[in-house]
Amino acid sequence: MDVSGTLARFVVESRWEDVPPAIRREARRGILNAAGCILAGRREPELARLAKVFPGERALLDAAAATALDYDDTHLRTVIHATPPIAGVLFALSESNATPGADFLHAWIVGLETTCRLGNAVTPGHYERGWHITSTCGVFGAAAAASRLLKLNSSQARNAFGHAATQASGLVEVLGAQSRVLNAGFAARNGLASARLAAAGLEGPAKPLDGRRGFFNVFGGAQDFAQITDGLGTRWEMTNVVYKPYPCGVVLHALIDLCLEAREKLRGAEKLQVSLHPLAIERTDRPEPRNAIEARLSAQHAVAAALLTGKAGAAEFGDAAANDPAIRAFRGRVSIVRDESLDKMAAIVSDGSTTLRADAPRPMDDARLEAKFRGQAGRDAEKWLRFVDSLEPARKVELP
């Protein structure tokens, strides 16, 4: 089985008429969500620092912006934030190329399929080892999207995967620091460069994914190649990507759903016990977050902010909320308990008498997605909504 070649052929040879309407629609929803995250994220202070060092590197900057508020999206099974690197690449390329709207959507879709299917193949193990899977798998999705849009042939697309494999990087260790935005940013830039190098004729190894020293063997984790190739083009893994309703770690979303829904019941409790999966605990057991970055990865803060304010938006996860005396005091009432039987996305919350459970975050329907987008885009919202609505028949993509 030639995994690298099979995936490369799908990326460049799949046909638009074989992509079902529901998948096209989901691509438009994903693009709207990513655009909102980019517009809001560009205003974050980290982005100003990156722009000093990488002026004009739009793919890198937009992918970093898309993740800056931790408000993007999640492929649930792998916890990959899948769209930022792909959005970075496609926004950058559509500025410099005359791209029909259907090509843009198609590149988005093959990019997402690539990222998520690679993630499935190395799950479990890869992420638990400490690889930031958003970046390590995202660079391949970015390379796939760019390979499609730059009209590479399948042999060039395989080379692009090789160039992506030797750039795959990104550590979980940085997730609590300002530099966390780099991982998606570099995945975008490096994936785009991979496709451009392949287009320039640079050859890579024959088996970048499954070779002896290729991506799978070196990066560890499971190696379930069928996850990549089975149902390619008929089963769409991107339907398992969900959009974040709250600007914080995705493993906290079901927990916040519970807190907002049962706020009246829970807000007066003296002690609250929260049960989470061990990975969720590793990422978010932060009883005393000192700033926005840490608050967005604090289960204690999420519970306190949601119960005290009845909201869980950008303000509730900002620097001021992290240091709000009432929220700080409430965080002390929350204890975290390890429960390996739970899904990574699930949560149980109990005040001693009432116990509530959610197995997954509530999905975002169109109305919630549009409301989220309007909150992020502000005055630019209308023209972006029109842009996404009219994307598929557009003869040439022109970003608002």
Place this chain on the structure above:
Amino acid sequence: MDVSGTLARFVVESRWEDVPPAIRREARRGILNAAGCILAGRREPELARLAKVFPGERALLDAAAATALDYDDTHLRTVIHATPPIAGVLFALSESNATPGADFLHAWIVGLETTCRLGNAVTPGHYERGWHITSTCGVFGAAAAASRLLKLNSSQARNAFGHAATQASGLVEVLGAQSRVLNAGFAARNGLASARLAAAGLEGPAKPLDGRRGFFNVFGGAQDFAQITDGLGTRWEMTNVVYKPYPCGVVLHALIDLCLEAREKLRGAEKLQVSLHPLAIERTDRPEPRNAIEARLSAQHAVAAALLTGKAGAAEFGDAAANDPAIRAFRGRVSIVRDESLDKMAAIVSDGSTTLRADAPRPMDDARLEAKFRGQAGRDAEKWLRFVDSLEPARKVELP
């Protein structure tokens, strides 16, 4: 023990007057060797492809050029080719900054110490796992050299290591392909970007090297932190970097020494048996190389070319030599035997009656180094030789 902080302080706070004359002299030799490799490597076809995609990215292009002919240098214990990423960074920075010669040399030295000491700490294991250690450790050396030249403080230098850690990448899988030059190129570019991001104020994790999900834990291999911190500033690991006498894989150099020295005895043999360490075999057991890239990693080719021509220069490892009928026929007379008792750099060659052994390549004295450089630099040789000779007292580095 704060490994990241200790190394960061050494990088930015060590004093020039504490660097012994022998180390300064070795830095000049290393710079001359790297300059020659860059000047010759720029003419290789891979570089034209890279220049299309990365115009003006001098750090990346020069580091890639330095490795293009596999003629650079080797830190023997780790098999790191240590100077290309550092040379790329320093050549690029000295074009845009007013750099005194001593600062240039000092940045070179702390960069090399960083790369080689990190390599020692993760050896064995890391390289054997499939990480191209030249790149994975080289990005830290590049970040160190840039941190020194950009006058970061120690807290910024620690941040630079964090940004380098989340970019560390590079697979052994690509070493037999055109894309092999990317690994050193990206190490240079990414290390330089790491220091620039830190200078712009972007913060990284507190323990990028030794944190729970930091470089050491995630990338595997040994974790001997004393290799990094012991004798820092008094024992100079860069003295174990040797310059390549032949443009091919370093594990073939002792073998070529033997063939050239005993050519009269060995050239008539019907069968030749070559014993090598398993890692050397994994890299270079290529009985039928098809082009220059493969010939430079072929033990069979190295023996055949050296014995037939009495030379082992660029021509003997070029595309024409790889396909020369006489050399191809001679390669068939060479068999490879695994010998775990040997050092990675050692070789034994036997024709049945005579058995010759070399434990390490012959070192390059000044005369051989200058001859190698003249062969690479051609008409530019004199001005570069003067440049390196007068580097230490120079008030401002101006590359020839």
